[in-house]
Amino acid sequence: MALAETTRETPLGVGEAQRGGEFGRWVSRHALILLLGVFMMIFPAIANDFFLRQIAGWTMILGMIALSLMFLGGYGGMVSLAQMTVAGVAGYMIAVLGVSSLPKVSFFWPWWVAAPLAIVIAVAFGTLAGALSARTEGIYTIMITLALATSFFYLALQNWPIFNGFNGFTTIPAPHFFGVKWGDPVPLYYMILFFAALSYVVVLYVSRSPFGLALQGVRDNPRRMEAIGYNVTAHRIAAYAFAAVIAAIGGILLVWQNNQISPFSVDVAVVINLLVIAVVGGLGHPIGPFIGAFIYVMLRTFALDALVAVGLDGRRFQTLIGLGFLVIVLFSPDGVVGLWRRWVTRVGATNGRSGR
């Protein structure tokens, strides 16, 4: 199935380098995303705390974690359900190594020790997940990563010495440095925006680097990749490690925004919803996961009222999500990004015809 829309950017970035001087052309080609960037920069001026945290914050964080899934699924052809768990491991580690309401469990190390260490541990976990599933292909990856993700949920649920079991951790503060309280809505918003934008740009850039192209080669034809000199397994594992960094940062931001983490932050429903986000947005382009996350967050926030307004039971939010997902999988396998691309092509074709 063509989950990922084919990549049709300027090959190898050569074109971009040649057009380096033509700033205007570059701006017009990226008009939409630049506009979005400007809007996001001034968003705090027009939005209240609720929109900053509950809508924008959640969208960008879930978008980042889904981006790590999209990187593996769209470029590497490996649909990993372990990415939410990687984020969860990072989030748990921040709580365990750093500060929480549980002095008996947490180590209370400063954030600049805890956060890098949390990322390292989460990346190690993500790489392990990759190593275990990289030798198998396609649907096996889903099975193995889902089993890993669910195992971690039950571990966190049943283990009290490290994970504090059912209750998890609460009152985990966001750090405080450079004289800024990063837990306050506006600074937190900008911190999340910074990392979300950074990960988006990095993924876009890496997709045309030798590593990213080779990953797409592995997706298209692993056997041929071996036959032109690539160690396919090593490449896949490296991709898992790369994706895990993004997911881990997302996980830490998630905890800093919510100030808590529990097994239910990484349960099967959440793990699956993350896949829903990535697939609904589209695995063909790094913007897809953010679009998917936005749709999901809007639904989650407003579906209750909307369902009640049309006379339905507001609690059936998950059914709505599931049905929406089914519609996308059945009718537009490349997600909203795919719909958008097809629409642009159609409009382009119509314009071309009328112009002639």
Add this chain to the structure above:
Amino acid sequence: MATIFDNEQRTETATGGDAFGRWIGRHPVWALIIAVAVIFVLWLVLAPWPAGFEQVFGKKLIFINALFNGITLGGLYFLVAAGFTLIFGLMRNVNLAHGSLYLFGGYMGYEATQWTGSWLFSYVIAFLSCAVVGVAMQFFIFRRMEGQDLRQTLVTLGLSIVFSDLMVWVWGGNAIQIDTPDYLDGPVGMPIVVFVKSNGEAFYLHYPAVRLVIFAAAVVIGVGMWLALNRTRIGVMIRAGVDDRDMLSVLGYRVQLLFVVVFAFGAGLAGMAGIVGGTFQSLSLGEDSHFLLASLVVVIVGGMGSIPGAAIGALIIALSEQIGTVYFQNYSTVLSFLIMVIVLALRPQGLLGRR
């Protein structure tokens, strides 16, 4: 080596004693280790434990209970995983809604016992209702996207989200237990000495009859599946389809019939397992993902597409869970996780799986 019972294995059973002797001849060290392990386990089970031994490892009663719980839970896991692995083996469809079918079957069985009062009859209802859902899924959806493994899997995922939410709607979030019928209620005495009182009086193990009966039923179903796959026409077709998918095209239009039958049977099996689970434990929100996970791990460990693999995997995972819960409370899931990791590292296709 074998996917679903290949010929090699059958010829071996034909000349069973002979092959066994030859195997010992070829692997004397392994044979010795296995013999010692078997004798040790037999001793653990049959002999009363010496006081010093009990001091280190805890009461024998606890161990024996964990062992029996593990084995009988293995029977339940097998019922769930067998359908999962059969559907996967034949259609390459990772049915992530399998846990939902399990839970749905359990709820339908619960309703049936409420209406009719017959525990046995509820199995028929659960089997049929899940089989109907399975047929509908195969007929209306998967038939239209054959060969698109990943897309099928995503569809099952979407369905599982919807099913799970709808079931919460109908049956609520609280745990429901299915009553054990009177004739199976209560424990039965087993010829296993748990401890010897100071006056020399031996105390025997008493174990819930229903669990033993259900385990026996799981064994019967397993053997029945084995026979059906090896001795009937449709079974031969299924086996051939699992081993060589090109063979399926030879069947022409009948392949759809085969798919529908297998999907219905696998789903129905999951539904019956739901009643077993509802009687052993309880039915509630979240049990669908619990049993989906169990099926995944069992099938990954045992080998994807293999029925004997599902049996071995179910036993290993259920035992490790039960023993783990008793002896390493905080890390019991780590045990089955570790087993899965080791199997994947050494034999990515699973113990009895084939590439």
Add this chain to the structure above:
Amino acid sequence: MSSIAERMAAAGTGNAIELRGVSRMFGALRALTDITLSVRPGERRAVLGSNGAGKTTLLNCVTGDFPPTSGTVRFFGEDVTLLPPHERIRRGLRRTYQISLLFPRLTVRDNVYLACRGVSRSRFSLIRARASDPIMQSVADLISLVHLEDVTDRLVGELAHGQQRQLEIALALAGAPRFILFDEPAAGLSPNERRDLVAILTALPAHIGYIIIEHDMDVALRVVESVTMMHNGRIFKEGSPQEIEADPEVQQLYLGGGHG
């Protein structure tokens, strides 16, 4: 054409390919039986035989796509029997596939680029290649060598069959090959494309040897200096193209009654 001795001097010592007692089983089916074969550096050899004679299996054993069940494979004197395919490729071995194995969702340029990168050190680099990167020049050269300049930025999945076959060859020529295995490169090509193919093969630098499997005798016998005949997984005759063509047994078996 330069002499064989010159080519040997250019490529170093030892045989380019040396198979000793190579057998390959598929279950109970014996695809290759006790193959012993040596090809000198720079030598160009055809492997002929009917379908099912084990020709492609032989290539797979050399490249490691399917390792042999028994026997050893040496590449320029080094035992590579247990090396994975990508390690053999990095030592200068290349191959093409009978049924094109390409990257359909990438452009022609990216396909060739991947092949060039595969044998360079920066396979894992996260930095994009600049236009001035020497690798970009070799990519462009390879594309023009196989006449695909017009479709450089097209997706490979959209190319015509003949173009895909040409690309298949470009991928095998990327990097610095020392020995190439061609698996029916002319299959499905038009007469014009076949002429191009023969031209490309004969124009290869002298130190690059190859083994070619080909059903089209016109192509095969024009581009090689030695021939190995296979039958039922065994080597059945070796010699120069003239000897093989003249051999009555071969004529009766293959050349007479419609090979294929």
